[in-house]
Amino acid sequence: MENYSTNERRADIIQILNQKERVMISELCERYGLSEVTIRKDLEILKKRNLLFRIRGGAIRIPSTVDGNDARVEAKRLFYYKQKRAIGRVAASLINENETIIIDSGTTTMEIAKNLHKFHNLTVVTNAIDIALEVSKYDRFNVILLGGHLRESSLSIVGPLAESVLKVCYCDKLFLGVDSFSIEKGISTPNLEEANINQTMISMAKESIAVFDSSKFDKRSFAFIAQVKDIDAIVTDEDIPPKIISELTSRNIKVHIASYQ
Structure with a gap:
């Protein structure tokens, strides 16, 4: 039986519901070796976050959040929780002291923001309110939060105003959160405004690094961002x-693998 932290366990429950429509309390008690009281508390907390529906003896998934397609940030945060944490650590290791970096909005890119402890001098440009707040906790970085229209579902800033500010910011590295990735069709996202600001980010960065869990491969969303050739590393x-x-390596794109086991 695998040991889970509370957050990992709740993320795992969402993952189970991502794969099948319902899960029973008895099944979860056996999986985690915990009491019904603890599992019921987990389900009630996830219900309050609008991540599942409670039924007698268990829970069922909420269809609008199952595939993660432009789901609210609260839901996305629980998808592939372990993988995102590992990816964040590896991505942060690619940063150098004194660099100016762009951190795109997203739950995977948030994990990069949580792993900047070793740095003393960075300039961080972001279009994500939650990431700006996270980076500000270090109390030693220059943080630039773009202004513009707020997308409440992703806590991201988009629109012409944000894009105009980005166009005067030359940056060393971009860490781009990705919703869908296809070698043939390129990188895409459900939202057109997100795609526009992502395109501007790529144009202003010396090196563009896409960060995403493996479930995003061979997927395509509504709004096109860039061809795979426009990305330097993954x-x-x-x-x-x-x-x-x-x-990817045959196309001279560096691939960094994060182990989450």
Whole structure:
């Protein structure tokens, strides 16, 4: 039986509901070796976050959050929790002292913001309110939060005003959160405004690094961001199919693998 922290356990419950429509309390008690009282508390907390529906003896998934397609940030945070934490650590290791970096909005990019402890001097440009607040906790970085229209579902700033500010910011590295990734179709996102600001981020960064868990491979969303050739490196988890690694490296794209086991 695998040991889970409270957050990991609740994330795992959401993952189970991502794979099937319902889960029973008895099943979860056996999986985690915990009492019904603890599992019921987990389900009630996830219900309050609008991440599942409670039923007698268990829970069922909420269809609008199952595939993560432009889901609210609260829901996305629990998808592939372990993988995102590992990806964040590896991505942060690619940063150098004194660099100016762009951190795109997203739950995977948030994990980068949580792993900047070793640095003393960074300039961090972001379009995400929650990431700006997280980076400000270090109390030693220059943090630039873009202004513009707030997308409440993602806590991100988008629109012409944000794009105009970005166009005067030359940056060393961009850490781009990705919703969908296809070698043939490129990188895409459900929201057109997010795609526009992501395109501007890529144009202003010396190096563009896409960070995303392996579930995003071979997917396509509504709004096109960029071709794969426009990305310099990828940070993903160890479940990436070997054939995709070979294809990416053949295109001179660096692939960094994060182990989450």
